[in-house]
Amino acid sequence: MKRRDFITNTAAASTLVGLGGFSLNACSGLGTKKLTILHTNDVHSHIDPFPSSHSQYPNLGGIARRATLVEQIRNENPNTLLFDAGDIFQGTPYFNFYGGELEFKLMSKLNYDASTIGNHDFDNGIDGLLAQMPHATFEMISANYDFSNTVMDGMVKPFKTYLVDGIKIGVYGLGIALDGLVTKRLYKETEYLNPFEIALDMERQLKEEEQCDLIVCLSHLGYDYENPQRPSDTQLAQLTYHTNLIIGGHTHTFLEKPDVRINKNGDSVLVNQVGCYGLNLGRIDFYFDADKNASANGVSISV
């Protein structure tokens, strides 16, 4: 059985390489546009690289290196967006000492476009989060936390759209259930709404009203759970119609490659997550033809 799988996979991969290469060559004259989406998640205040003596991640990570990489990619393709999927805070003394100020200032220096909110971003309370908002030039996006009765009211958008080289990208955010993860004393009157219902509403709005070409979800729900009752990115991918990419967080999942799921329309959805602590940068390149309509059915593969 194993052997058959291997042969099948190999055959599939080589077929793809062949066709992918062909279609790319064939299409290169059609005025292809390229959008690059970069992403991090669960950086948890890791600003410096891990020390060389670290048993798990020796000399890995570090925001000054990430800055170089982001700059290189932006120079290569100015049509680049940079996102984070939450849990910016908590994990090193930088957070204990400065409450997230440095994290937000550095993300702003790297020109992050947006982030969603993770459970640990409430660790200094909703007031602690508000206190750092002036240091963020990027957008905070969350559609299923209702902040109406909190000090964060008006500071967070459910979605944001970006127009990059004529391509309209809609980005919405989803957060995890706070009860049981975060003390009520910290999140106060923040209301958690059903992420699936909100996602369907958001993507419909972004597709139909905003006429977006590409829809991205920044999710802090977590990649996948054994308990099917717990909302996850893999479930979200299969329950939605128009979302093209889910950038995940929370579970610190190191995916060797973006996961591909099939949505309600039978189209492919990419689910990606890049571990934690700023050890990796995720990069997804979307190539659009002249008519700029997005459908993940058109994925071709290059190795």
Next chain:
Amino acid sequence: MLNKDTHVIGLKFKQFVVFTTLCFLFSCKQETGTLSKIDGKQIPIDASLEEVDSILSFVAPYRNRIDAVLDSTLAYAPKPFLLDDGDRNTSMGNLMADILLEEAAPIFKARTGNELDFAVLNHGGVRSIISAGNVTARNAYEVMPFENYISIVEMSGSAVRELIGFLISASRVHPIAGMQIVLDKNGSLESVNIQGEPFDENRTYFVATSNYLVQGGPSIGFFKDTISTTHIDYLLRNAIIDHFKKADTLEATVDDRFIQLK
């Protein structure tokens, strides 16, 4: 390991055929095409990448301040404080539980007029030992990296009896202070003293602990049944640091606060 040029090789063969075919048709045969291609990869952040100088110099003063605070000597450890040097109590556990009781009592008294009776922590909540030598705030961050606050729980006598039963049956040594538990040679309860007085099941007790153990609820096993909880807005780590600042030399040994008679 991490530098996977990732692509969607996880897909089923049929799906591949479908989408490559679609790609072929849409991007090459039809002008009204679709998204033609997606590449995904994960790029490791490692030493092969230069560091941006302006970022390094921006971070430097923040880091220097942290290092200055964390690495300045606050106290002295004449010997290592360990988590495995006793059967039913350990020097490191005792140090932490003593600090909790000592630092929380005056604040609780000032806020409520009540006296603290004893303190309980969980073994897993003490994340590090303290080595012999100079003691700094960095030690406090290693011992208590979490933002856990001190909570004071009011418990009935019978709930305290249940808590004692839990401590006796636990496979790990949970730190206690202000209380003495003596087991007979068979491991059955011989006596319990709280603040030097025999345990009285007909009164209530005030117990200092970590908010983590209170919010964890019955599933964690410590506080199944409580009358009330008082938050004193005091981080456990700050109590530890405050104690380091006050104490010239740290003191705690394996003692007779929780023992089994031979």
